[in-house]
Amino acid sequence: xxxxxxxxxxxxxxxxxxxxxxxxxxxxxxxxxxxxxxxxxxxxxxxxxxxxxxxxxxxxxxxxxxxxxxxxxxxxxxxxxxxxxxxxxxxxxxxxxxxxxxxxxxxxxxxxxxxxxxxxxxxxxxxxxxxxxxxxxxxxxxxxxxxxxxxxxxxxxxxxxxxxxxxxxxxxxxxxxxxxxxxxxxxxxxxxxxxxxxxxxxxxxxxxxxxxxxxxxxxxxxxxxxxxxxxxxxxxxxxxxxxxxxxxxxxxxxxxxxxxxxxxxxxxxxxxxxxxxxxxxxxxxxxxxxxxxxxxxxxxxxxx
Amino acid sequence: xxxxxxxxxxxxxxxxxxxxxxxxxxxxxxxxxxxxxxxxxxxxxxxxxxxxxxxxxxxxxxxxxx
Numbered sequence: 107x108x109x110x111x112x113x114x115x116x117x118x119x120x121x122x123x124x125x126x127x128x129x130x131x132x133x134x135x136x137x138x139x140x141x142x143x144x145x146x147x148x149x150x151x152x153x154x155x156x157x158x159x160x161x162x163x164x165x166x167x168x169x170x171x172x173x174x175x176x177x178x179x180x181x182x183x184x185x186x187x188x189x190x191x192x193x194x195x196x197x198x199x200x201x202x203x204x205x206x207x208x209x210x211x212x213x214x215x216x217x218x219x220x221x222x223x224x225x226x227x228x229x230x231x232x233x234x235x236x237x238x239x240x241x242x243x244x245x246x247x248x249x250x251x252x253x254x255x256x257x258x259x260x261x262x263x264x265x266x267x268x269x270x271x272x273x274x275x276x277x278x279x280x281x282x283x284x285x286x287x288x289x290x291x292x293x294x295x296x297x298x299x300x301x302x303x304x305x306x307x308x309x310x311x312x313x314x315x316x317x318x319x320x321x322x323x324x325x326x327x328x329x330x331x332x333x334x335x336x337x338x339x340x341x342x343x344x345x346x347x348x349x350x351x352x353x354x355x356x357x358x359x360x361x362x363x364x365x366x367x368x369x370x371x372x373x374x375x376x377x378x379x380x381x382x383x384x385x386x387x388x389x390x391x392x393x394x395x396x397x398x399x400x401x402x403x404x405x406x407x408x409x410x
Numbered sequence: 411x412x413x414x415x416x417x418x419x420x421x422x423x424x425x426x427x428x429x430x431x432x433x434x435x436x437x438x439x440x441x442x443x444x445x446x447x448x449x450x451x452x453x454x455x456x457x458x459x460x461x462x463x464x465x466x467x468x469x470x471x472x473x474x475x476x
Contacts, residue, residue, distance in 0.1 A: 351443075
């Protein structure tokens with residue numbers, strides 16, 4: 107019995123090297139962002155950067171710095187190779203630890219992401235979003251390596267109780283309905299005075315730690331919250347008859363979603379520029395849980 | 411791994427659904443095992459063997475490449 111969606115072991119070392127370069131480039135870019143100029147003439151699927159003359163679909167743009175795109179590419183490809191390549195001697199125990207680590211990483215990543223969405227504002231928010239593009243595979247790699255050293259209790263399961271499934275569906279449907287409505291009607295945004303852990307931005311003054319951000323739209327955040335929680339509650343709750351085979355389907359759906367989501371991310375990184383890329387980053391918070399859920403349900407219904 | 415699950419089931423004349431219920435797994439799981447798409451854990455294999463009153467080796471067998 108082979109597990110699908112794993113990469114050959116030979117990609118492990120190249121993965122670490124690519125990931126290492128990605129991390130160095132990423133940190134370099136975060137620190138010296140304003141000083142790095144590496145203008146590159148390149149095609150864009152869609153661009154609406156204020157600084158550019160060529161806005162619209164299928165245009166050539168002069169990208170101010172290609173360092174961030176390259177860093178993103180390296181981080182995404184490297185972490186994917188490391189996370190999904192087989193161990194030297196792959197066996198079922200590794201698979202069990204891999205599943206547990208992946209589910210743990212998905213849950214922890216979602217909690218941190220949701221807290222950041224609601225409690226960080228301004229420029230810092232964009233930093234967090236950039237980091238969230240690669241945080242899931244990185245968290246997974248960390249947890250997986252740690253578990254291999256610690257010899258975990260493989261009987262322990264990261265699962266929700268069956269009744270949470272129904273709650274998940276309700277949250278998911280509410281989230282999607284509000285999302286669709288918001289695309290059509292712009293006057294149904296929800297505003298609130300939000301207590302911010304950190305605010306650093308365009309918002310009038312009040313920058314710093316532990317500030318109140320007045321009259322902030324939290325519609326997008328609510329949609330993300332509902333869709334992330336909803337998908338995870340549905341896909342990670344026990345089935346009515348839960349068994350080990352269903353756990354395997356769950357793991358493979360997670361692996362599939364990780365690959366599909368990261369391929370999509372790479373395409374987006376090199377296709378969208380300007381404000382549209384901010385939207386891409388926002389969508390990326392819900393794309394993984396949604397892909398996971400859809401793949402899981404289809405596999406469960408259509409048969410293995 | 412090859413298994414004689416389908417044969418044993420035919421001898422006892424029970425459906426996948428009934429077997430699944432007896433053992434406490436889903437019908438898809440029994441189906442996947444019979445099709446050779448899923449290798450059950452030791453616990454599940456023992457449960458299946460006990461249900462049919464057989465030794466595990468009489469139902470499950472290693473095949474070349476395992």
